[in-house]
Amino acid sequence: MAAKANKKNTHQKQKNKPLPPGYIKITQSLIALLAKKEFNAITTAEIAKNAGVTEALIYKYFKDKRDLLHQVLREYLEQYLVRFKHDLKGIKGALNKLRKLIWSHIDVYATNRVFAKILLLEVRNYPDYYKSDTYQLVKIYSDIVFKIIEEGIQNKEIRSDISPRLIRQGVLGSIEQVCLTGIIFNREISPDHLAEELCEFIFKGIEK
Amino acid sequence: MAAKANKKNTHQKQKNKPLPPGYIKITQSLIALLAKKEFNAITTAEIAKNAGVTEALIYKYFKDKRDLLHQVLREYLEQYLVRFKHDLKGIKGALNKLRKLIWSHIDVYATNRVFAKILLLEVRNYPDYYKSDTYQLVKIYSDIVFKIIEEGIQNKEIRSDISPRLIRQGVLGSIEQVCLTGIIFNREISPDHLAEELCEFIFKGIEK
DNA sequence: ACCATAGGTAAATTTTGCTAACCTCGCCAT
DNA sequence: ATGGCGAGGTTAGCAAAATTTACCTATGGT
Numbered sequence: 001m002a003a004k005a006n007k008k009n010t011h012q013k014q015k016n017k018p019l020p021p022g023y024i025k026i027t028q029s030l031i032a033l034l035a036k037k038e039f040n041a042i043t044t045a046e047i048a049k050n051a052g053v054t055e056a057l058i059y060k061y062f063k064d065k066r067d068l069l070h071q072v073l074r075e076y077l078e079q080y081l082v083r084f085k086h087d088l089k090g091i092k093g094a095l096n097k098l099r100k101l102i103w104s105h106i107d108v109y110a111t112n113r114v115f116a117k118i119l120l121l122e123v124r125n126y127p128d129y130y131k132s133d134t135y136q137l138v139k140i141y142s143d144i145v146f147k148i149i150e151e152g153i154q155n156k157e158i159r160s161d162i163s164p165r166l167i168r169q170g171v172l173g174s175i176e177q178v179c180l181t182g183i184i185f186n187r188e189i190s191p192d193h194l195a196e197e198l199c200e201f202i203f204k205g206i207e208k
Numbered sequence: 209m210a211a212k213a214n215k216k217n218t219h220q221k222q223k224n225k226p227l228p229p230g231y232i233k234i235t236q237s238l239i240a241l242l243a244k245k246e247f248n249a250i251t252t253a254e255i256a257k258n259a260g261v262t263e264a265l266i267y268k269y270f271k272d273k274r275d276l277l278h279q280v281l282r283e284y285l286e287q288y289l290v291r292f293k294h295d296l297k298g299i300k301g302a303l304n305k306l307r308k309l310i311w312s313h314i315d316v317y318a319t320n321r322v323f324a325k326i327l328l329l330e331v332r333n334y335p336d337y338y339k340s341d342t343y344q345l346v347k348i349y350s351d352i353v354f355k356i357i358e359e360g361i362q363n364k365e366i367r368s369d370i371s372p373r374l375i376r377q378g379v380l381g382s383i384e385q386v387c388l389t390g391i392i393f394n395r396e397i398s399p400d401h402l403a404e405e406l407c408e409f410i411f412k413g414i415e416k
Numbered sequence: 417a418c419c420a421t422a423g424g425t426a427a428a429t430t431t432t433g434c435t436a437a438c439c440t441c442g443c444c445a446t
Numbered sequence: 447a448t449g450g451c452g453a454g455g456t457t458a459g460c461a462a463a464a465t466t467t468a469c470c471t472a473t474g475g476t
Contacts, residue, residue, distance in 0.1 A: 037335075038333055038334065038335060039333070040248070040333070040334070095415065120332075121332050121333035122333050124328075124329050124332075124392075125246050125247070125248070125329035125330050125333070126246060126248070127245075127246060127392075130392065130393075149414075152414075156416055157415070157416060158414050158415065158416060159412075159414060159415070159416045160416075161408070162405055162408050162409055162414065163405065166386065166402070166405050166406065166409060167409065167414055169382065169385040169386045169388075169389075170382040170385065170386070170406065170409045170410070170414075172385055173381040173382040173383070173384055173385025173386065173388075174377065174378040174381040174382050174385075175381070176381055176385070177377040177378065177380055177381025177382075177384070178374065178377045178378070178381065180377075180381075181377075184332075184335075184338065185338075194374070197370055197371065197374050198374065198378065200369070200370050201370055201374060201375065201378045201413070202378070202413060202414060203413050203414060203415045204367075204412075204413040204415055205409070205410060205411050205412040205413030206357075206360075206366050206367060206370065206375055206378075206410060206411060207303070207365070207366065207367070207411045207412055208364055208365060208366060208367045208368075
């Protein structure tokens with residue numbers, strides 16, 4: 001009676017109940033398959049076979065195939081958010097934080113291709129995603145970026161004549177675009193070099 | 209014997225043969241449906257019914273459902289490329305060209321939501337897209353942007369210590385991100401205002 | 417002792433993309 | 447004229463894929 005009386009699953013919202021073996025096998029199976037091909041080309045039969053369970057079990061734990069994808073993404077995002085908040089600790093100054101953020105963001109895409117593929121290529125087109133729990137996590141991240149920019153404006157590190165919203169979009173948009181071809185064509189992504197150059201671009205602009 | 213002996217269709221590569229009524233009805237039907245829902249949620253049955261033709265006809269003109277999407281995108285891109293090249297004529301200076309480019313790009317997304325949705329949300333995740341004819345058009349556009357940036361570096365308008373590739377990615381990435389929420393949530397997009405602010409961001413950076 | 421519930425399966429069902437085979441009308445070379 | 451043939455279109459149906467329904471089994475709390 002306490003929490004939400006969901007008609008259907010949305011499993012494991014609660015604390016620390018260990019996830020059922022089947023659940024883990026299914027998500028791991030999808031992750032393995034996503035490394036090789038795109039989501040739409042992966043069938044539920046394939047996921048189940050690869051996981052060593054039956055197709056029906058997928059629908060015990062997930063609303064549908066797409067929901068499975070969202071849950072996988074959620075796990076990645078939860079991990080990243082923890083790491084990201086930790087990375088930022090002890091850094092003084094908005095621009096320094098931004099620099100670290102840009103590096104971390106690129107680095108996680110470079111290291112974790114499946115995560116990047118899901119976020120950049122697979123979920124965007126599905127309207128229900130934007131109503132999901134998972135998307136809320138992205139918004140949390142996005143809010144942190146916003147706060148950093150506002151902080152920078154407050155203490156005069158960042159110009160005040162461009163709206164913080166647009167700055168955030170500019171920053172996140174260029175980060176993603178810089179990684180995109182690497183993600184799509186499975187090319188190397190070098191966080192150090194890219195972050196360096198991108199910071200120059202974002203901080204000082206292209207004008208000579 | 210002259211041209212390419214395609215196993216299957218890839219219709220109308222040739223000059224000015226008018227497109228068959230059915231072809232037009234099908235593409236128009238898809239465009240209308242895309243205004244309301246995402247591509248994956250649209251069935252071939254729906255497309256055909258809405259077009260007033262049978263499902264099988266779709267497969268006369270298009271290799272598969274996805275190819276239909278690509279052809280629709282191709283038409284949009286062809287139109288835009290013409291308009292875009294025309295817009296750029298007579299503009300002197302790389303930064304002025306870039307400013308115009310940014311405005312045009314935002315404006316076409318603002319005006320033509322279906323076009324934007326296809327390009328930003330629907331084709332990216334499908335690997336075959338990158339082998340398509342349609343993608344080649346995007347590359348042409350992308351090349352033009354690249355040339356403008358190189359021109360700017362040559363005549364000292366643009367700094368030479370950031371690679372033109374990264375600049376291009378930064379420019380295009382921030383343009384897209386700035387439009388993205390508007391596209392996804394069907395919000396207003398104001399090209400004048402956004403282009404103005406975005407140019408400030410891109411040209412001068414965020415540092416005070 | 418019991419029964420609710422979590423983990424799991426087998427098998428049917430629906431939906432959907434796609435194909436094969438056929439129709440028909442206008443055009444052009446014989 | 448005529449007959450073949452290519453373009454535009456349809457009918458009917460398959461096969462793969464996603465999802466649902468019904469069922470089985472162990473187990474831990476009351």
